[in-house]
Amino acid sequence: MTNSSTFRLPSRPLGRSSSDVRSAHVIVVGNEKGGAGKSTLAMHLAIALIRMGRTVGAIDLDLRQRTFGRYLSNRARWSEKHGVSLPSPEEGLLAPSVARDLDTAEAEENERFAENVSDLKTRCDYIIVDAPGSDTHYSRLAHSVADTIITPVNDSFVDFDLLAEIDPDTFEVGRPSIYSELVWECRKRKAQQYKTSIDWVVMRNRMTMLDARNKRRVGEGLKTLSQRIGFRLAPGFAERVIYRELFPLGLTLLDLTEDGSTVPFTMSHVAARQELRDLLIVLKLPGLEGEAIPF
Known part of the structure; x- marks a missing residue:
């Protein structure tokens, strides 16, 4: 798809564990556009995995x-305020390099990222990385070590343009766009280095209930593109006000029955939980095969 020099991916393996340490499955929630629901997805996925008895790094x-x-x-503050111990992932913290020289800055960030991931791998079954809505060196590093990449996209050709060009007259899918090229390069490099692949899942997120023509066209375009460049399509989360209300509380849909929660649990929330269960089933994460989902 593209020349590998364009992406300046690391030339050596990052975040590799020694043979006597567990190998956490790295899940990167990423695209290069804001507002697609990446952080909401990352949070719900992290809490879901913890409630399934797994240790999770974030x-x-x-x-x-x-x-x-x-x-x-917000979650930690809510827990302290209400005296409730909510399950939470272990957070790894990174800082950007302040070096002016690009090569020096990237070398520093390579080291910081590798140490962070390697440290979390000693204690976690899964590591969930929430990538920014822009192209950064840390984001490229994360994509290069991912085992699973989840890309949430809204039912909009603005979001679709992140993955591929679209003909404005015929709505036919054209060449892959910049983010698809990045993922393609990362998949190729990982196959060369580790003889393993990256499972790329594109998730239609913030779905409207209306059967609009634009929604159908985006769906048809994603299906065509998935066959061309090899990602899997997954059901996403419907557009719900509850996600915006839960953020300042630090809660997820799986916490609404906890003591101290004042958010009424409704049939809409039951449907939203089912969407989360459906996503987990489609992801086919290792270690969860055949396991009942307890929520």
Whole structure:
């Protein structure tokens, strides 16, 4: 798809565990656009896995906005205020390099990222990385070591343009766009280095209930593109006000029956939980085969 020099991916393996240490499955929630619901997805996936008895590490790579990190901080404050011990992932923290020289800065960030991931791998079954809605060196590093990449996209050709060009007259899918090229390069490099693949899952997120023509066209385009460049399509989360209400509390849909929660549990929330269960089934994460989902 593209020349590998374009991406400046690390030339050596990162975040590899020694043979006597567990090998955590790295899940990167990423695209290069904001507002697709990455942090909400990362948080719900982390809590779901913990409630299934797994240990989870969390890394927020949006070092400026830190939505995922602030979500976790809100959760800790809510737990302390209400005297409730809510399950939470172990957070790994990264800082950007302040070096002016690009090569020096990237070398420093390579080392910091490798140490962070390797440390979490000693204690976690899964590591969930929330990538920023932009192209950064840390984001590229995360994609290069991912085992699973989940890309949430809204039913919009603005989001679709992140994955591929679209003909404005015929709506036919054209060449892959920048983010698809990045994932393609990461998959190729991982296959060469480790003889393993990256499972790429594109998730249609914030789905509207209306059967709009634009929604159908985006769906048809994603199906065509998935066959061309090899990602799997997964059901996403419907557009619900509850996700915005839960963020300042630090809660997820799986916490609404906890003591102290004042959010009424409704049939809409039951349906939302089912969407989360459906996503977990489609992801086919290792270690969860055949296991009942307890929520």
